[in-house]
Amino acid sequence: MRLQVSPTQKLAGQAVIPSSKPETQRAILTATLARGVSYVRNDLRCTETTAMKNACRAVGAVIEENDGYLKITGVGRDLRPGQRVIDALGSGLVFRVFTALSCFAASPAIITGDRILRGRVMAPLFNALRDLGARIHCIGDEGHAPVVNWGGGLNGGRCVLPGNVSSQFITAIMFSAPLASTPTEIVIEGEILSISYIRQTIEAMVRAGIRVEHSDDFSTVTVHPGEYQPIDYRAGGDYTSSSYLVAAAAIFRGTTVLGNLNSQSLQGERAIIDVVQALGVKVSFDDSRNTLTLVNDQDELRGDYEFDASDYPNIVPTLAAIGAFVKGRFRVVGGSITRLHKSPRIKAMVSELGKMGVNIKPLFKDDVYDGFEIHGESHYAGGVSLSSWGDHRIFMSLFVASLRCRQPNLLEGYADVHCSFPDFFEQFEKLGIQFKEVGAPLAAELQPAQQPALLTA
CATH class of the missing domain: 3.65.10.10 (Enolpyruvate transferase domain)
Structure with missing residues (x-):
């Protein structure tokens, strides 16, 4: 039709x-990674924010949907993928972030998505995560979703990402980096596109108490180990x-x-x-x-x-x-x-x-x-x-x-x-x-x- x-x-x-999709998704994510109760007000409710909520629920977050706001009880570092499969549907951000976060899960997890997402470029993220110690294997075509992440954590340290493919690669590693035991330095090579999305990620993390540093041109971003704090956030x-x-x-x-x-x-x-x-x-x-x-x-x-x-x-x-x-x-x-x-x-x-x-x-x-x-x-x-x-x-x-x-x-x-x-x-x-x-x-x-x-x- x-x-x-x-x-x-x-x-x-x-x-x-x-309301803003990127702001809503980032707020849900930071609330999940904080131990305690957070509120996300004026949130957007659509297919891709639902995918983010369901992924966060899959690792243990309790998300209550009320009129005009979400009440989220986060899990902190205690990521437990009880369903074993996290379906990002068509959301590239959900797939990429949870591919990184599942490094810290208590058991192996499969991260997948729909047909269009399975055709999107993911290899630079996988390579950067492997440089940090991740144990990720592609189930289908190499460099594409779906993947199985065997867990074991990330070491911190240095990784390199291209700046002209997807800012979501950078966001994914940034959100997971505070869970590592040592600082993580992300080196962004070449032309850096969509810097505004990196700024939004930094703003969300800093609001939740995470220490993030970056060069003036965003060619390097350093995230320090830390504990996410509960938030009370209103999306624009x-x-x-x-x-x-x-x-x-x-x-x-x-x-x-x-x-x-x-x-x-x-x-x-x-x-x-x-x-x-x-x-x-x-x-x-x-x-x-x-x-x-x-x-x-x-x-x-x-x-x-x-x-x-x-x-x-x-x-x-x-x-x-x-x-x-x-x-x-x-x-x-x-x-x-x-x-x-x-x-x-x-x-x-x-x-x-x-x-x-x-x-x-x-x-x-x-x-x-x-x-x-x-x-x-x-x-x-x-x-x-x-x-x-x-x-x-x-x-x-x-x-x-x-x-x-x-x-x-x-x-x-x-x-x-x-x-x-x-x-x-x-x-x-x-x-x-x-x-x-x-x-x-x-x-x-x-x-x-x-x-x-x-x-x-």
Whole structure:
């Protein structure tokens, strides 16, 4: 079944941004590694945070889900994988972190994930962990999930990781390093991408009482042995999720108010605000109310722009959706790391926007997709079928791009929004956007009451 997305002429109203996925996941993890009771407030509840909670439960944490907050009784160093199998589903962060943490488990554990995750690059993490003393064996293809970790701890010491493959490798070793008996030095080689995620990991660990040091350029990170302390943490809004609503506000005239957003954030994807400001959208925060107001008084976007997305790669697909409607030259570079995400995201957006008639060409660096250049138009004919490439962020970006077509587009992959933005459709409905499911026996319209059953399928 696919989703038929109806074009619109305007966009205005109020919507609410979901809470941050990386902040929620890191808070759940630090609470699990602390001995005692922690609270995580304003948490995001989606497929990937559920995967983190279930993984933490698998090693002994008790997690109570209450209205608006989690109460977590952590296990400290006493990691006991009673289920023996930890399923990360599609979460790369969960798989990578628990591959590292299970070095300290009381018994061997198998860490696995879904089909897409089993195809993602993991070898640099495995090699670094082995350098620290880990006993990890790949069950299937070497360098990929699933793995069995035989335990025995980590020695601490020095390991080396590439900086241009995944910041999650660094995060995984950082979270496990305090359990070692000696300091762990992580040397990060080459170009370092997604530094904002390393900063978020450091912030979460320091908040829980762990001593972390790093060089100014993040080429070395040193984590000292320590005991995680209980936390009382409130997650902020998710700027990657906000980017789809912010992008829609940028390509239509009107005033849009977004709740659950604060100007103070370590998230690199906060750069979406700088992007739309550069395009002429007026932006104002009210941090006392956690709201963002966007005012767009332009009928179309014009100009020549270039953005380096090396520290905010998750919004690269969103930037492509915006750029499709900029009359001029719209260039994005620094997105090479996205080829290793759930899909090769630049290739996917070039392909799918090309089906819409967008003049978009890929940009390469060292023979890999690094960005794109778009010469956009104010509208497109539409009436085409688009693929999400199995990636929720591709789907949500194409959903936004479809809003300014003359004829409805058909999109597949709509159920995947539950990975990070469960009420995506509800929030767009608040702004007057219409869509319906097609391919069902009755081609039933997506009514709010139907959405939970539909989106969890």
